[in-house]
Amino acid sequence: MLNGSIPLSLGKISHLEYLDLSNNKMNGTLSEIHFVNLTKLTWFSASGNSLILQVNPNWVPPFQLKTLLLMSCHLGPQFPSWLHSQNNLSVLDISNARISDTIPRWFWNSIFQYEYLNISSNQIYGEIPDFDPLPPHTPALRPILDLSNNSLSGSMIHFICNGENKLSGIIPESFKNFSNLEVLNLGDNEFVGKIPTWMGEGFTSLLILILRSNKFDGFLPIQLCRLTSLQILDVANNSLSGTMPGCVNNFSAMATIDSSHQSNAMSYFEVTAYDYEVLEDASIVMKGSMVEYNSILNLVRIIDVSKNNFSGEIPMELTLS
Structure with missing residues (x-):
């Protein structure tokens, strides 16, 4: 039942690796300053709050996350470009994040690195691209992908079925x-x-x-x-x-x-x-x-x-x- 805003001093906890703030009543804005020294952070969840993540479009985070859960946080309207720097992400939930944008090609190209990916309940639009050929290796045998409640168009046949294996x-x-x-x-x-x-x-x-x-x-x-x-x-x-x-x-x-x-x-x-x-x-x-x-x-x-x-x-x- 924590409420209020997140203090800027969070960014001083330089040895922090795991941070879970989910399912509270927090509000206010998160900025680059909140993360400035969090170089060791690999797991971050703020889902289920009323937080706004407001960072410079060219921001490059100091961390490399493996898990990022921001369900119901306000990230939009642009698709968060700083995710491009996150090479180790395997679990990502940015559902219901008020994103009203197309998905950039670099994100589509990285989509096979995820074991769990949820971008549902946004206003994401545009066409799902063909993937030919698909990457030869994926991290999980049973990945979970949720694109529901958006305005995406196009066929998912090649995306799901065409050439996913090199057995x-x-x-x-x-x-x-x-x-x-x-x-x-x-x-x-x-x-x-x-x-x-x-x-x-x-x-x-x-x-x-x-x-x-x-x-x-x-x-x-x-x-x-x-x-x-x-x-x-x-x-x-x-x-x-x-x-x-x-x-x-x-x-x-x-x-x-x-x-x-x-x-x-x-x-x-x-x-x-x-x-x-x-x-x-x-x-x-x-x-x-x-x-x-x-x-x-x-x-x-x-x-x-x-x-x-x-x-x-x-x-x-x-x-x-």
């Missing part, structure tokens, strides 16, 4: 345990070795298998012929060789689809690759031309084995069963 090595055998998988997309990574034969033996419900743009070599295992529900097979842009299994010619007729049942995986799944795109509106873009299939997406078959070293005739067509 390498062989496909772990522990994948065998995922016997009920309907969609497996390991594309655009750096997996090596042969495509495991057990993929065709254990994934009896698999509808979509995407292994494109890796470093797989050897033969395409004949065991994949056992994937009798498979609708999309994409192994393009690897180093596969040998002859194609004869059953590939019959992939489009391998599955008998029950029209009364369509998997959720095919009703909402979005595949984005170089030569085709399966969208929620059930349209397909393949090699630059769009075909509409609407309600019969469950009958579509796509096979892409391009950019490998296969010998003999390769069936490359889109067919309907």
Whole structure:
């Protein structure tokens, strides 16, 4: 229940590392003087007060924070440019901070350093940029990102899904345990070795298998012929060789689809690759031309084995069963 303003003498506590003033009734203004000697500060929270942070636009703080929590403090209307100097930040909450501005590109470029980022409930506007390619390493396997209650526009597809991993090595055998998988997309990574034969033996419900743009070599295992529900097979842009299994010619007729049942995986799944795109509106873009299939997406078959070293005739067509 602390109230009143924060004294300027705060800036004299030069050995301070951790400062939590959150959830009090403090008001008034914080300026550069409050932080002038806080060179060791790494954790700062003033959330839940009525404080105003008013600093020079060119201010470079003396500290390098790892955690900064300023929810409901008044930072705006400009996006706080001094955050550009904070290279170690992994937790940031500047929600409900009266920011009415676009997000500068330097901040978008640093967004993958955060384990927790909350910039919700501001008046932030502008377009979410494409990230191509995304950074190869991110600090957390399960980062939390909240951009809600703003006026941002644009697509988040590339921002979230496109190229976030550079997984390498062989496909772990522990994948065998995922016997009920309907969609497996390991594309655009750096997996090596042969495509495991057990993929065709254990994934009896698999509808979509995407292994494109890796470093797989050897033969395409004949065991994949056992994937009798498979609708999309994409192994393009690897180093596969040998002859194609004869059953590939019959992939489009391998599955008998029950029209009364369509998997959720095919009703909402979005595949984005170089030569085709399966969208929620059930349209397909393949090699630059769009075909509409609407309600019969469950009958579509796509096979892409391009950019490998296969010998003999390769069936490359889109067919309907």
